[in-house]
Amino acid sequence: MIPGSAFLVLAIVLFVLGVLAFFLKRDLLTQFMSVEVMLNAGNLAFLALAKASSKAEAQVIVFFILTVAAAEAVVGMAIVLHFFKQRKCIRTEDVSGLKG
Amino acid sequence: MAGFFWLIPLIPALSSLVLVLFGSRISRKAISLQACLAVLASFILSFTALAHLVRMPPESARLTKTLLGWISSGAFSAPVTFFFDPLTAVMCLVVSGVGFLIHVYSVGYMAEDRSYARYFGLLNLFTFFMLVLVMASNIVLMFVGWEGVGLCSYLLIGFWFERPAAAKAGLKAFIVNRIGDAGFILGMLFLILKVGSPEFAKINGAAAGGVLGPGLVTLAAVLLFVGAAGKSAQIPLYVWLPDAMEGPTPVSALIHAATMVTAGVYMVARLNGLYSASPAAGTIVAFIGAVTAVFAASMALVQTDIKKVLAYSTISQIGYMFIGCGVGAYAAGIFHLTTHAFFKSLLFLGAGSVIHSLSGEQDIRKMGGLRKHLPRTFPAFLVAALAISGIPFLSGFFSKDAILTSAFAGGHYAVWALGLVGAGLTAFYMFRLVFLTFFGESRLGEEAKRHLHESPGIMTTPLIILAVFSALAGFIGLPAVVGEKADLFGRFLEPVVRAAMAPFPAAVEWNLILVSTAAAVGGLFIAYLFYIRYSLFPGRLAARVPRIYRVLVGKYYVDEFYDAVIVRPAVRGSEFVYAHFDLKVIDGALNGSASAANLAGLGFSRLQTGLIKDYALAFLLGVVLFLGFILFLKI
Numbered sequence: 001m002i003p004g005s006a007f008l009v010l011a012i013v014l015f016v017l018g019v020l021a022f023f024l025k026r027d028l029l030t031q032f033m034s035v036e037v038m039l040n041a042g043n044l045a046f047l048a049l050a051k052a053s054s055k056a057e058a059q060v061i062v063f064f065i066l067t068v069a070a071a072e073a074v075v076g077m078a079i080v081l082h083f084f085k086q087r088k089c090i091r092t093e094d095v096s097g098l099k100g
Numbered sequence: 101m102a103g104f105f106w107l108i109p110l111i112p113a114l115s116s117l118v119l120v121l122f123g124s125r126i127s128r129k130a131i132s133l134q135a136c137l138a139v140l141a142s143f144i145l146s147f148t149a150l151a152h153l154v155r156m157p158p159e160s161a162r163l164t165k166t167l168l169g170w171i172s173s174g175a176f177s178a179p180v181t182f183f184f185d186p187l188t189a190v191m192c193l194v195v196s197g198v199g200f201l202i203h204v205y206s207v208g209y210m211a212e213d214r215s216y217a218r219y220f221g222l223l224n225l226f227t228f229f230m231l232v233l234v235m236a237s238n239i240v241l242m243f244v245g246w247e248g249v250g251l252c253s254y255l256l257i258g259f260w261f262e263r264p265a266a267a268k269a270g271l272k273a274f275i276v277n278r279i280g281d282a283g284f285i286l287g288m289l290f291l292i293l294k295v296g297s298p299e300f301a302k303i304n305g306a307a308a309g310g311v312l313g314p315g316l317v318t319l320a321a322v323l324l325f326v327g328a329a330g331k332s333a334q335i336p337l338y339v340w341l342p343d344a345m346e347g348p349t350p351v352s353a354l355i356h357a358a359t360m361v362t363a364g365v366y367m368v369a370r371l372n373g374l375y376s377a378s379p380a381a382g383t384i385v386a387f388i389g390a391v392t393a394v395f396a397a398s399m400a401l402v403q404t405d406i407k408k409v410l411a412y413s414t415i416s417q418i419g420y421m422f423i424g425c426g427v428g429a430y431a432a433g434i435f436h437l438t439t440h441a442f443f444k445s446l447l448f449l450g451a452g453s454v455i456h457s458l459s460g461e462q463d464i465r466k467m468g469g470l471r472k473h474l475p476r477t478f479p480a481f482l483v484a485a486l487a488i489s490g491i492p493f494l495s496g497f498f499s500k501d502a503i504l505t506s507a508f509a510g511g512h513y514a515v516w517a518l519g520l521v522g523a524g525l526t527a528f529y530m531f532r533l534v535f536l537t538f539f540g541e542s543r544l545g546e547e548a549k550r551h552l553h554e555s556p557g558i559m560t561t562p563l564i565i566l567a568v569f570s571a572l573a574g575f576i577g578l579p580a581v582v583g584e585k586a587d588l589f590g591r592f593l594e595p596v597v598r599a600a601m602a603p604f605p606a607a608v609e610w611n612l613i614l615v616s617t618a619a620a621v622g623g624l625f626i627a628y629l630f631y632i633r634y635s636l637f638p639g640r641l642a643a644r645v646p647r648i649y650r651v652l653v654g655k656y657y658v659d660e661f662y663d664a665v666i667v668r669p670a671v672r673g674s675e676f677v678y679a680h681f682d683l684k685v686i687d688g689a690l691n692g693s694a695s696a697a698n699l700a701g702l703g704f705s706r707l708q709t710g711l712i713k714d715y716a717l718a719f720l721l722g723v724v725l726f727l728g729f730i731l732f733l734k735i
Contacts, residue, residue: 019720022716023713023716023717031712092711092712092713093711093713095710095711095712096709096710096711097710098708098710099708099709099710
C-alpha cells in the first residue's frame with residue numbers, strides 16, 4: 001500500500017519540474033508543455049487530498065479542470081501555431097514587442 | 101368672457117411663439133396683423149374683465165385663476181396664479197392699450213426693416229412678460245415677469261446689434277439691472293423666509309399686522325426698492341436708460357417710457373402694506389424719487405438728441421411716481437403712471453415720426469420749423485408736451501398735482517419743493533424741445549429737406565388717439581377740492597391701496613394747485629423767451645457759466661465716475677486674477693498634474709520588458725510571497 005503522502009510529494013516534484021522547465025527552456029512549445037505539467041501536478045494534488053480525506057468533491061473538481069484544460073490547450077496551441085506562421089520561429093526571448 | 105381673463109397674457113405669448121418659430125415663412129402683412137390682433141385681444145379681454153370687476157362688491161373685487169402648481173416644497177408654495185383686481189386692471193389696460201397702439205405704429209415705422217418677424221415676436225413676448233408681471237398673485241411669479249421684461253428690453257435695445265453702440269447699450273441695461281435684481285432677490289427671499297408665503301396678500305397682511313418687526317420691514321422694503329431703482333431707472337441705477345435709446349423708437353415708447361420702467365412703481369404700489377408699515381422706507385422712496393426728478397430734469401435741459409431729452413424726462417417723471425408711492429399716495433403714483441404712459445409714449449412716437457420724416461436725424465440742433473411740414477405729428481406732440489408740463493386741464497396736470505398735494509399734505513415739504521422745481525424744469529426742457537424742433541428757422545440740410553415728408557397714416561393715427569387720451573385722461577382723477585367723489589380713479593383703486601390721506605383744507609389745496617401751475621407756465625414762458633424771443637441768449641448764458649454748462653452736458657460725469665470707480669477696477673481686478681491666478685495657479689496645477697502623470701508613466705514603463713519570462717518570474721515571486729504570507733503569518 002502506497003502512503004497518501006507519496007502522491008502529494010510526486011505532485012510537488014512535478015510542479016517544481018514544470019516551473020524549472022518553464023524558466024529554463026526557450027521555445028514556446030516546450031514552455032507550453034511545462035505549463036501543462038504544472039496543471040496536472042495540481043490535479044494530482046487534488047486527487048491525493050481527496051484520497052486522504054475520502055471526499056468526492058475534490059475528484060469532481062479534477063474533472064472540471066480537465067475540461068477547462070482541454071479548451072485551454074486548444075487555444076494555446078492555436079496561438080503557438082499562429083505565432084510560428086508569422087515568425088517562422090518560436091524562441092520567446094526574441095519576442096518583446098510589448099516593451100514599454 | 102371675464103372667466104377667460106387668464107388668457108390675457110397667454111395670447112401674446114402664443115403669437116410670439118409662432119412669430120419666433122415660423123416668422124420667416126409668414127408674409128409681412130400676416131405678421132403685422134397677427135402681432136397687433138394678439139395685443140388687441142388682450143386689451144378686449146382686459147376690458148371685459150374690468151367690466152366684470154366694477155359690478156362686483158368693491159371689497160372682494162378680484163378674479164383669481166390658478167393654472168399650475170409650479171413650485172411646492174413643504175409649507176412653501178408658489179403656484180402660477182393670475183389674478184385681476186383694480187390695480188392689475190389699470191396696469192393691464194395701460195400695457196395692452198398703449199401696447200396695441202405702439203404695435204400698430206411699429207407696422208409703419210419698421211416697414212423697411214429686415215428682421216420684421218423678430219421685431220414683432222419680441223414685442224409680443226415683451227407684452228406677455230409685462231402682463232405676467234402685473235397679473236402675478238405672488239412675488240415669485242412676478243419676478244418671472246420682472247426678469248422676462250428685462251430680457252426683452254435687452255434684446256430690443258440691441259435689436260440692431262450690428263451697430264456696436266446698440267449692442268453695448270443692451271449689455272449696459274442688462275448689467276445695471278442685474279445689480280438692482282440682486283436687491284430684489286434678497287428682499288424677496290427675506291420676505292418669503294419671514295412671512296412663509298410669497299402671496300402679496302399675505303406679505304401685505306403680515307407687514308400691516310405687525311408680524312414682522314419694524315426693522316425687518318424697512319430692510320425688506322429698501323432691498324426691494326433697490327430692484328425697483330434698477331428697473332425704473334432711479335438714482336443711482338438710472339444710467340442705463342439714456343443709452344437704451346439705441347433701440348428702435350417704438351421700443352423706447354413701449355418699454356422705456358410707458359410700461360417696463362414703471363414696473364418698479366407698480367411693485368411698490370402692490371406691496372403697499374409693506375411700504376406703509378415702514379415710514380423710513382417710504383421716506384427713502386419719496387426722497388430718491390424727488391432727487392431723481394430734479395437731477396434727471398436738469399440733465400434734460402442741455403441734451404441735443406431728441407430721444408435723450410425724452411429719456412431723461414422719463415427718469416424724472418418716474419421720480420414723481422415714486423414720490424407718490426413714498427408718501428403713501430399710491431393711487432396718485434399709479435395715476436401718474438397711467439397718464440405718463442399716454443403722453444410719454446406719444447412723445448416718443450412723435451419723436452419717432454420726426455426722425456422717420458427726417459430719414460434718421462436725431463439732433464434737434466439740425467431741426468427747426470418742422471411745424472408746417474408735419475401737420476399731424478406737430479399738434480399731437482404739442483398736446484403731449486403741454487400734458488407733461490402740467491398745463492391745467494391736461495392729464496399731466498391732474499396726476500402731478502395729486503402727487504405734489506399728497507407730498508405736502510403728508511408733511512414732506514422738502515420733497516414737495518423738489519417736485520415743484522422739477523415741474524418748472526420739466527416745462528422748460530419740454531418746450532425747449534418743442535421750440536427747437538417745430539418752431540423757428542429750418543436748420544435742415546439740403547438732402548434732408550428734399551426727403552422731408554409727413555409719416556404715413558398708420559403711424560399718425562396712433563398719435564392722434566394717444567393725444568386724445570393725453571388731453572382727457574386727467575378727468576378720471578379730479579382733485580378732492582372739486583368734489584368728494586370726483587376722484588374716480590382713486591376710488592376705484594381704494595380697495596387695493598388704502599390711501600390714508602388726512603383731511604386737508606381746501607384753501608391750501610387751491611394754493612398748491614396755483615403754485616404748481618405757476619411753475620409749469622413759468623417754465624414754459626422762460627423756454628419761449630430763450631428759444632423764440634431771444635434765441636441767442638442760451639448760447640451766451642452757456643458761455644457765461646461754462647463750468648455749470650459743461651457739467652450738465654457731461655451729465656454730471658456720473659458715467660465717468662462709475663467707469664472709474666466700478667467698471668475699471670473690476671476689469672483691472674479681473675485682469676490681475678487672470679494673469680496671476682488663472683494662468684499660474686489653475687493652469688499650472690493642471691499642467692503640473694499632467695506632466696507628473698507623464699513622468700510616472702515613463703518610469704513605470706521600464707518594468708514592461710515585453711519578455712514572457714520576466715512576467716512569469718514576477719508571477720512566481722508573487723505566488724511565493726503570497727503563500728509565505730499565508731503559511732507563516734497564519735492569517
